[in-house]
Amino acid sequence: MQTLHPGAAVALILVFLLQVLVFSHPLYLAGSFGVIFLTIWAAGGLKAMKNYLKFALWVVLVVLAINPLVNQSGNTVLWQSPPLPLADRLSVTLEAVLYGAVMGLRLLNIVVIFCLYNLIVHPDRLLNMISRFAHKPALIISLSTRLLPVMAASLNNIREAQQLRGVDFSEGSLKKRLDRYTAMLHVLMISSLEDSLQMAEAMQARAFGSGPRSVYRRDLFRPRDGLCLAGSIFSLGATVYCIINDLGSYTFFPQLGSLFSNAATLPALAAVLSGLTLPALLSWGWNWCRYIRLKI
C-alpha cells in the first residue's frame, strides 16, 4: 500500500473524504468506516490507527454526551429533567442521541482518513507529483519542511546561549519575558537571513533559475495504480449519483426516517464502496496470491 502511486493514493483519500462529508446516512458512514478500516489493516497500520482512535474516541464521547443536552429537537423523548431554575425542562430525545452518534461516527471517519493518508502518502512523493504542475510552490514547501527542524534546533541553541549569559526566561513581568523572547527571535532571524544567502548561492551554483526545468519522476505507474485509480473514479461517480438522487442522506428530525426508505439505498451503497475496497483487495492479493502479484 505504501508503494501505491501518490496520484492513486491521493484520489482514494479524496473520495473517502468527500463521502464522509456529504453522506449523513448511518449505513453509508458505517460502510465507509469499515472500508477505511480494511485499507488501514492492509497497509499494516492498525497500531497507528489505535493511537489516532485513542484521541478521537474521547472527542466522540464528548459529542455523544453534549449533543442530546443542547439539541432539543426530536419527537421521541427518552428522558426529561425536572424544571430548572433559569431554563425550561431539558429533554433527551432518541433523534438527538442518534444524530450525535452519527456525527461522532463521521468524526471517527475523518480521523481514520487522516491516519490512512499518513500511512500511504509519502509527503515527498506527493511533493514530487505536485512539482510537475507548480514547481516553485513545491520547492518552497520542500525547503520549509527541511528547514523547520533545523530552525527549531537553532532556536534551542540560541535560548541555551542566552540562558548562560544570565537571561532568565521564566522571571519578570510578561512584557519583560516577551522582550527576552523577541531578542531570541531576533538572533534567529539574523542568522536565518545570513543562511538564506548561502542557500541561494548554492542553488545558483547548481543551475537553479538558469532556464526551463524538467521534472524528475520517481514513481512508476503500475497496473495496481491504474486499478485503484479506476476504482476511486468509479466510486466518485457512484457518490455523485447518490448525491443527485438523495440516497446518502438520512432524516433525523423531527422523527427518525427508515434506513431503507429507498429501494436503491443498498445497491448504491455497494457501488459507492466497491471501488474503494480495491486497494485493500489488491494488497491482500499481493501478499497471498501469486497470480495477482504477477499481474499487478
Added chain:
Amino acid sequence: MVPLYKVENLTYYYPDAPQPALQNINMVIEEGEFLLVVGGSGSGKSSLARLLAGLLPDFYGGRIGGRVLFKGRDIRHLDRRTLAGEVGIVFQDPEKQLVMTSIEGEIAFSLENLGLPQAEMFRRVAEVLGFFGLTRHKTDFTATLSGGQKQKLALASVLAMQPRVLILDEPTSQLDPAAAEEFFNLVRQLNEEMNYTIVLVEQRLERCFHLADRVVIMERGQIVNISPPGDSAAWQVANNFSYIPPVAAFFACLQAPVVPLTVKEGRRLLNKYKLFPEQEGKQRVMPAGSAGKGPGGRGVPAVEVKGLWFTYPNGREALRDINLHIAPGEFVALMGENAAGKTTLLKHLAGLLKPWRGRVLVAGLNPQKVKPRQLARVVGYLSQNPGDYLFQDTVEEELCFTLSNLDLPGAGRIEGMLEKMQLTCCRGNNPRDLSSGERQRVALASVMVQGPQLLLLDEPTRGVDYGLKAVLGKLLRKVAAEGTAVLMVTHDVEFAAEYADRIVMLFDGRIACDGPKHEVLCSSMFYAPQLSRLFQGICSSVLTLREALECMGKREIYPGDCGDSMLQEEKERDEKYC
C-alpha cells in the same frame, strides 16, 4: 593545448569594499590537476573558489578587472547552465546547501535545473546513488542525516551534474575526523580514477596536503606561492608560513633533502638517513615536566561529577556512570567520536540538562538548584556556532548585555576583556560585520566577561585557520593560567595536543580514558597526532613540533634554527590579528 583555466591579471572588489578580495591573480590550471588552496582568514581563498565557479561577480556583484578563461573562453560569456554543468562547487556547511526533503530528490534537483530528460536523469541519479552507497537510503529525510552524510550528499548532488571541475570550499570543516577522512578518500578517488580536476580550499592539511599536485598559498587577496607540496613546505618554512601538516613542517625545519608529506614517507626518511635521537634504538621519554600539567588541586573543584547517567527521551543512553574531577586552572580536552556524549556532558555542566542519576557540582554549586543568573556567573558556555551569541549593534554592547543580565558593573571589566581578546580596535563595530575569527572572539568575550570559574567550549576550532587556532589556543592557556578551568570538546587532535593539559576520551557515553595529554594521545592509535605517530617506538612522548625538534636534538644535526623562526612567526601573527 588550451589549459582548463587561465586567470589573467584578475582583481575583484566585493560591492562597497574598499580593499580588493582578489588582487592581480595569474594562474593556470590543467585538466586533471589537484590544486590545494591554503591561506589565513580573509586571504581570498573562498573568493578564488567562487571566481573559478563563476559566482563572482555573477552572484555577488562588485567590480572585476582582468579575466578568467575556461577552456579558452571568457567565463563571464559562458551561459550559466553550461558552466554549472562543467564546474561544480561544494561549500563548507552542508546544512546550507541541501534543498529537498529526500536524498533522491536532492540529487535530482541539480539535474532538473539543467532541464535534462527523464531517462538521463534516472540514469545519473541511479549511478550516483550507487557510487556513494546511498541507494538503500534514497527515501530518507535529509534533515535527519548526520553531518558527514549531508556533506556526502551535497557532493553527490553536484557530481550528478557530471562536471569536469570540482571546487571544494572547506568541505570538511563541519565534519568529525572519521567523516572528513571518508570524504577525502572519495575526492582522491574522483581525481585519480576519474580524472576530475579538483580545487580544494582546506584548513585540515594533515589529511589532504599529500593529495595535491600543487599548493596555492594566498595572503591578502594575492597568490604568494604555487608549487608542489614538498617544495611548498620548504618554501613556507623559509618564509614563515605555517600552512603545512606537522610531519612536513618537521622535516622542512630539519632542512631534509626531500620533504615527506605522510607519516609513512617520514618514517622511511628517518630510517634512511638514520635521523634518530641520541639514544638510538631505545625509547626516549620526554621529561615529566613537559607533560604540561595544569595548576590543578587548589580550592573548590571547578567540576565534580559523580556517577552521572543520562538517557534522552527517545531511549538513547547518552551518558553512563561518568565520574570527572576538574581542578581550577586545568585545561581539559574532551574527545571522542560523534554521539559519544561529549556535548551532553557539557550541557549537564552548564545546567541545560538534568541528570537522570548522579551528582554534578560546578564550583561547588548544583546547576539544577541555582537560578540561571547565579549559574551564569560561574559558568561560561560557548556553543559550536558563535552566531548564536551576536545580536547587539556593537561589540561593546554585546559584552554589556551579559553584564547587565548579571547585575555586574561594567567599568573596567569590558575594557579588560576587549584588550585580552584583542578586540579593542573593533569595539564599535557590528559583531556580524567582523571576520569569522573576530566573531568567535566576540562570542568568547561575551561569555568570559563575567569572569567565570569554568569555561565550556564546544568545538571552538571548527572552520578556524591555523593562525587563528594559535591565537585561540594561547588565549585559552592564558585564561587557564589565571585560574579558570577550561573544558573543551574538540575533534582537533593537533590543537588538543598543543594546548590542553589533560585529555578525557568518551566512548558510547562512558569515559574510556582520562589522563595527561602525553599519556593519552601517545598511546592512542587513531587520536595520536601526526608527529606522535611518526615517533612511535622512537620517542614516546612527542606530540608537537617543538617536542619533536627537542627530541631530535636538531641543532646538532642541521644548521639553521627554524624552530625559533616559527615561534617568531607565531608572535608576529598574534600581533597582526588586531
